[in-house]
Amino acid sequence: AVEQVVKNFRVLHPDFQFTIDNSAIQTAHIRMTKYHFEQLLLILLDNAVKYSQQAKQVTILIKEEKRYVTIAVKDYGIGIPKEELEKVFLRFYRVDKARSREKGGVGLGLAIAKEIIDKYDGQITIDSEVGKGTTVELAIPKAE
Numbered sequence: 001a002v003e004q005v006v007k008n009f010r011v012l013h014p015d016f017q018f019t020i021d022n023s024a025i026q027t028a029h030i031r032m033t034k035y036h037f038e039q040l041l042l043i044l045l046d047n048a049v050k051y052s053q054q055a056k057q058v059t060i061l062i063k064e065e066k067r068y069v070t071i072a073v074k075d076y077g078i079g080i081p082k083e084e085l086e087k088v089f090l091r092f093y094r095v096d097k098a099r100s101r102e103k104g105g106v107g108l109g110l111a112i113a114k115e116i117i118d119k120y121d122g123q124i125t126i127d128s129e130v131g132k133g134t135t136v137e138l139a140i141p142k143a144e
């Protein structure tokens with residue numbers, strides 16, 4: 001499923017290099033609709049591309065844990081200051097208004113992502129370093 005979404009996303013951003021590492025997963029099934037899963041992935045990929053600047057590389061790392069499948073989308077872009085990290089999940093919140101306005105968007109992507117993942121009792125976490133890049137990880141409950 002990840003492959004399909006990324007394949008379609010590549011068409012929109014042919015200048016980017018998307019790498020999928022799924023070596024740490026077998027055939028786990030997740031407890032989430034395909035529609036919501038794709039929506040989540042698209043929000044994260046869209047942000048990774050939008051805030052990448054010259055580093056045109058995005059890595060998707062999929063892992064299987066005891067109760068969750070985790071999917072981390074990592075970019076090497078502008079990053080987010082530590083003190084802003086927890087606020088990016090708020091509706092209409094955007095880091096550095098002037099800089100991000102020219103990138104389009106209204107600040108809803110991550111708020112929607114959090115709403116979806118919360119409904120499924122999953123987690124979304126974000127880790128970032130200014131100038132180095134950002135990793136957003138989804139933990140989605142596995143189906144039994």
Ligand code: ATP
Binds near residue numbers: 108133
């Ligand atoms: P949209 O509503 O189109 O998603 P948006 O990208 O501004 O617009 P969010 O996805 O909610 O909204 O992101 C909120 C803010 O978090 C962004 O404005 C941006 O400042 C910051 N952000 C999100 N993802 C990244 C990322 N991968 N790298 C750097 N900053 C990010």
